[in-house]
Amino acid sequence: xxxxxxxxxxxxxxxxxxxxxxxxxxxxxxxxxxxxxxxxxxxxxxxxxxxxxxxxxxxxxxxxxxxxxxxxxxxxxxxxxxxxxxxxxxxxxxxxxxxxxxxxxxxxxxxxxxxxxxxxxxxxxxxxxxxxxxxxxxxxxxxxxxxxxxxxxxxxxxxxxxxxxxxxxxxxxxxxxxxxxxxxxxxxxxxxxxxxxxxxxxxxxxxxxxxxxxxxxxxxxxxxxxxxxxxxxxxxxxxxxxxxxxxxxxxxxxxxxxxxxxxxxxxxxxxxxxxxxxxxxxx
Amino acid sequence: xxxxxxxxxxxxxxxxxxxxxxxxxxxxxxxxxxxxxxxxxxxxxxxxxxxxxxxxxxxxxxxxxxxxxxxxxxxxxxxxxxxxxxxxxxxxxxxxxxxxxxxxxxxxxxxxxxxxxxxxxxxxxxxxxxxxxxxxxxxxxxxxxxxxxxxxxxxxxxxxxxxxxxxxxxxxxxxxxxxxxxxxxxxxxxxxxxxxxxxxxxxxxxxxxxxxxxxxxxxxxxxxxxxxxxxxxxxxxxxxxxxxxxxxxxxxxxxxxxxxxxxxxxxxxxxxxxxxxxxxxxxxxxxxxxxxxxxxxxxxxxxxxxxxxxxxxxxxxxxxxxxxxxxxxxxxxxxxxxxxxxxxxxxxxxxxxxxxxxxxxxxxxxxxxxxxxxxxxxxxxxxxxxxxxxxxxxxxxxxxxxxxxxxxxxxxxxxxxxxxxxxxxxxxxxxxxxxxxxxxxxxxxxxxxxxxxxxxxxxxxxxxxxxxxxxxxxxxxxxxxxxxxxxxxxxxxxxxxxxxxxxxxxxxxxxxxxxxxxxxxxxxxxxxxxxxxxxxxxxxxxxxxxxxxxxxxxxxxxxxxxxxxxxxxxxxxxxxxxxxxxxxxxxxxxxxxxxxxxxxxxxxxx
Ligand SMILES: Cc1ncc(C[n+]2csc(CCOP(=O)(O)OP(=O)(O)O)c2C)c(N)n1
Ligand code: SF4
Ligand SMILES: [Mg+2]
Numbered sequence: 045x046x047x048x049x050x051x052x053x054x055x056x057x058x059x060x061x062x063x064x065x066x067x068x069x070x071x072x073x074x075x076x077x078x079x080x081x082x083x084x085x086x087x088x089x090x091x092x093x094x095x096x097x098x099x100x101x102x103x104x105x106x107x108x109x110x111x112x113x114x115x116x117x118x119x120x121x122x123x124x125x126x127x128x129x130x131x132x133x134x135x136x137x138x139x140x141x142x143x144x145x146x147x148x149x150x151x152x153x154x155x156x157x158x159x160x161x162x163x164x165x166x167x168x169x170x171x172x173x174x175x176x177x178x179x180x181x182x183x184x185x186x187x188x189x190x191x192x193x194x195x196x197x198x199x200x201x202x203x204x205x206x207x208x209x210x211x212x213x214x215x216x217x218x219x220x221x222x223x224x225x226x227x228x229x230x231x232x233x234x235x236x237x238x239x240x241x242x243x244x245x246x247x248x249x250x251x252x253x254x255x256x257x258x259x260x261x262x263x264x265x266x267x268x269x270x271x272x273x274x275x276x277x278x279x280x281x282x283x284x285x286x287x288x289x290x291x292x293x294x295x296x297x298x299x300x301x302x303x304x305x306x307x308x309x310x311x312x313x314x315x316x317x318x319x320x321x322x323x324x325x326x327x
Numbered sequence: 328x329x330x331x332x333x334x335x336x337x338x339x340x341x342x343x344x345x346x347x348x349x350x351x352x353x354x355x356x357x358x359x360x361x362x363x364x365x366x367x368x369x370x371x372x373x374x375x376x377x378x379x380x381x382x383x384x385x386x387x388x389x390x391x392x393x394x395x396x397x398x399x400x401x402x403x404x405x406x407x408x409x410x411x412x413x414x415x416x417x418x419x420x421x422x423x424x425x426x427x428x429x430x431x432x433x434x435x436x437x438x439x440x441x442x443x444x445x446x447x448x449x450x451x452x453x454x455x456x457x458x459x460x461x462x463x464x465x466x467x468x469x470x471x472x473x474x475x476x477x478x479x480x481x482x483x484x485x486x487x488x489x490x491x492x493x494x495x496x497x498x499x500x501x502x503x504x505x506x507x508x509x510x511x512x513x514x515x516x517x518x519x520x521x522x523x524x525x526x527x528x529x530x531x532x533x534x535x536x537x538x539x540x541x542x543x544x545x546x547x548x549x550x551x552x553x554x555x556x557x558x559x560x561x562x563x564x565x566x567x568x569x570x571x572x573x574x575x576x577x578x579x580x581x582x583x584x585x586x587x588x589x590x591x592x593x594x595x596x597x598x599x600x601x602x603x604x605x606x607x608x609x610x611x612x613x614x615x616x617x618x619x620x621x622x623x624x625x626x627x628x629x630x631x632x633x634x635x636x637x638x639x640x641x642x643x644x645x646x647x648x649x650x651x652x653x654x655x656x657x658x659x660x661x662x663x664x665x666x667x668x669x670x671x672x673x674x675x676x677x678x679x680x681x682x683x684x685x686x687x688x689x690x691x692x693x694x695x696x697x698x699x700x701x702x703x704x705x706x707x708x709x710x711x712x713x714x715x716x717x718x719x720x721x722x723x724x725x726x727x728x729x730x731x732x733x734x735x736x737x738x739x740x741x742x743x744x745x746x747x748x749x750x751x752x753x754x755x756x757x758x759x760x761x762x763x764x765x766x767x768x769x770x771x772x773x774x775x776x777x778x779x780x781x782x783x784x785x786x787x788x789x790x791x792x793x794x795x796x797x798x799x800x801x802x803x804x805x806x807x808x809x810x811x812x813x814x815x816x817x818x819x820x821x822x823x824x825x826x827x828x829x830x831x832x833x834x835x836x837x838x839x840x841x842x843x844x845x846x847x848x849x850x851x852x853x854x855x856x857x858x859x860x861x862x863x864x865x866x867x868x869x870x871x872x873x874x875x876x877x878x879x880x881x882x883x884x885x886x887x888x889x890x891x892x893x894x895x896x897x898x899x900x901x902x903x904x905x906x907x908x909x910x911x912x913x914x915x916x917x918x919x920x921x922x923x924x925x926x927x928x929x930x931x932x933x
Contacts, residue, residue, distance in 0.1 A: 057765060089593075089746040094757070101754060102765050107746035109592060110756040110766070111585070112615055118582040122589025122597065123746065125547060125573055130593070130746050148585075151578035309571050315546045316594035316745060318571075324720035325594065326747050 066243030069217035073224040093136035097164035114144025127316040153209035157303040166245035174248030201281035210235035264293030331386035338379040339402030348455035349380030360519030365700030366392040390814030449491030460499025467513035526705035532696035535667035537562035539674035547590035547597040555697035556628035580605035594745035600626030617657035622681035628692040640915030641694035643888040661866035663691040665813025667701035724750040731762040739782030788867040798858030805880035819923035
């Protein structure tokens with residue numbers, strides 16, 4: 045779907061994901077969203093996790109911070125406070141977002157700082173060769189769960205909704221056009237925006253394939269769903285567990301003052317600019 | 328303890344306002360022209376337990392606590408039981424209650440009905456203030472001096488509270504006056520006029536560091552509360568609006584250092600602070616700051632470990648951990664100021680160094696520094712000029728064809744762009760990377776990048792201020808120590824001098840008095856010659872200077888507040904010098920002056 049212009053976000057490195065990997069769709073949707081929002085590479089600060097999805101750090105031409113496993117959100121928050129003019133996006137896999145660094149998700153949602161969190165959820169630790177992750181279904185056999193996973197999976201959208209995220213959505217990498225729309229809305233939204241992206245991993249998740257997803261997903265907008273009620277959003281977030289249907293689209297969108305808007309020291313020029321324009325940086 | 332010095336200690340349960348009372352008394356005495364050093368002890372609980380605050384008050388500068396106390400104000404029986412044996416010959420115990428059966432040996436007990444007096448003033452809560460009044464009377468200071476300080480301390484607490492506390496002070500003071508008790512330690516006889524500037528202040532190293540951070544242009548401080556680092560956050564939080572900086576309380580220390588790295592990457596001077604436990608959690612991110620070459624200041628205010636240890640007690644036990652923290656190899660700078668003045672000065676330098684060299688600077692304090700009250704003279708309170716360096720300007724970027732964030736340079740540091748600058752795109756990458764920041768595991772590149780980062784070390788080592796040598800060039804005994812042992816060693820050295828010869832100002836080498844940071848005093852002809860090599864800029868290790876001094880030293884004594892003599896091990900590792908005499912203390916308490924004096928005398932054959 046790459047339209048004219050999006051290639052300006054390409055680097056000299058071609059993605060190293062497996063052919064058919066869901067990360068390609070997310071990558072395309074992301075670049076297209078930037079283009080359609082008229083965002084320039086230098087206005088973007090992308091903070092990547094460690095993982096297959098995290099390797100995307102090398103494939104996108106913006107300011108990029110390739111962080112530690114599970115530790116994207118603290119860096120993203122600090123950068124946003126340091127320079128509120130930046131469009132700040134954190135990008136992680138389900139292992140980093142819902143396992144190693146899950147506390148940061150809960151708290152950053154609570155702070156409601158104006159950043160976007162995109163999670164490629166493939167229900168596996170893929171870079172480390174397919175172990176069970178916090179979203180792996182009970183009973184699933186992986187190398188670390190040879191007799192089947194015995195833990196109950198996390199429902200990430202319920203977590204962030206409960207924690208106070210002001211924008212919560214679910215996308216599917218097999219629907220890049222739809223995903224791009226969600227990403228655009230998430231970026232435009234003022235406040236913490238969490239997007240869980242269903243991402244097929246063709247190498248380590250043989251169950252949740254493109255086809256499997258196509259059979260269970262439906263688009264919320266096509267069902268005249270209005271994403272302004274938190275209780276209804278929670279119901280939607282749980283729908284798969286209860287009814288076997290997976291809604292994609294924006295589940296919740298609420299107006300809540302952002303963290304940075306509540307800090308009077310941040311009024312006016314960004315902290316970075318105030319400190320640096322004198323020496324011709326961000327002048 | 329010298330003649331022109333007294334130690335006053337107030338003790339009681341947590342919640343009795345021990346520290347508040349002590350600080351008011353200390354400030355009043357300080358304003359009268361005397362030097363004051365305040366030291367507090369308390370357990371990790373909010374009510375009950377045993378809390379004390381001790382002030383050493385002297386005609387000149389003083390920077391350490393003594394074990395002996397001249398006036399012990401006991402607000403409860405426990406204080407009497409625990410501290411009475413430390414009352415000096417001719418000292419006084421002020422206690423409200425039955426003194427029968429209390430064996431005081433040489434000291435005198437004075438019964439002051441503190442409860443009765445405070446109730447008369449408006450409530451038993453003001454008992455600490457009645458005690459203050461009594462203590463003030465005993466040292467011969469006028470009532471007004473302390474009432475002024477009470478007014479300052481309670482200015483936001485409402486008229487009623489203020490009046491109650493003032494009345495309690497008056498009642499305590501007048502109780503002894505009316506009984507015609509003779510003041511014992513008349514500090515008016517010390518000729519205090521003009522010894523100090525009116526603008527000298529007492530403050531903790533944490534307060535001093537917070538001031539220095541504001542002066543250094545720190546605009547973002549992220550932290551999670553942990554004693555004894557927390558008061559830095561308290562001060563900065565209070566001042567954040569006027570100083571235009573953002574204080575962000577995080578969900579944990581991992582997030583704190585991560586957020587500081589984010590803000591620093593965005594181009595803002597940023598810091599985080601914690602104690603050993605929190606620092607342990609931060610270590611992975613510390614390495615990220617290193618590989619992304621992000622300027623970062625991390626304050627580590629030590630307390631006893633391992634684990635929770637003694638949470639409100641002091642120790643210098645994290646030095647080797649800090650120097651080695653995080654996996655992999657990378658350069659860092661480690662600074663350990665010896666008192667509040669140095670904390671104020673050196674934290675400003677820390678921000679400059681972090682920015683020039685684009686690496687983490689770890690600033691070590693400890694409970695003793697963080698929570699003791701030091702004198703910071705007007706002269707020492709200096710804001711350094713802020714120089715923002717190491718950036719590539721918008722103009723340069725526009726004319727460059729391909730900017731490289733991690734360009735290989737001779738110094739090891741590369742000009743950095745900040746997000747938002749056109750033409751300055753970069754990957755700040757936790758993977759090792761090429762000059763643009765893209766992940767690379769290619770062998771030649773890896774070696775180049777390691778060498779680039781380590782190229783900084785040589786230059787840093789040659790530019791860092793050298794350790795300060797106090798005392799004569801040739802001495803019978805050379806003491807070596809780092810960080811917080813500074814004040815107590817210098818005070819002990821002075822005391823030794825006093826006892827072996829008439830008091831000579833010349834022999835006294837504290838910089839507060841000489842006005843100079845260095846004091847290698849050759850005119851000293853004393854027979855008990857002790858010198859002291861004090862390290863603040865510890866890493867990269869000042870190898871040459873330490874080696875030169877120790878190789879020439881006749882007899883070396885290592886003094887450290889830890890079990891294993893970590894500086895001693897570093898000295899051996901870096902210089903090959905093995906120090907045999909070690910004076911180590913690791914019971915959670917700092918060194919008291921008598922202990923150092925005793926050790927020096929022991930080694931000098933006295
Ligand atoms: C502190 C730490 N622990 C473990 C790892 C090893 N590790 C790297 S990626 C990863 C999991 C990746 O899973 P996920 O975040 O879901 O990303 P994916 O590869 O599936 O895109 C793990 C465990 C690490 N890099 N750092
Ligand atoms: S292992 Fe899975 S997630 Fe990783 S690149 Fe291959 S398909 Fe994608
Ligand atoms: Mg995954």
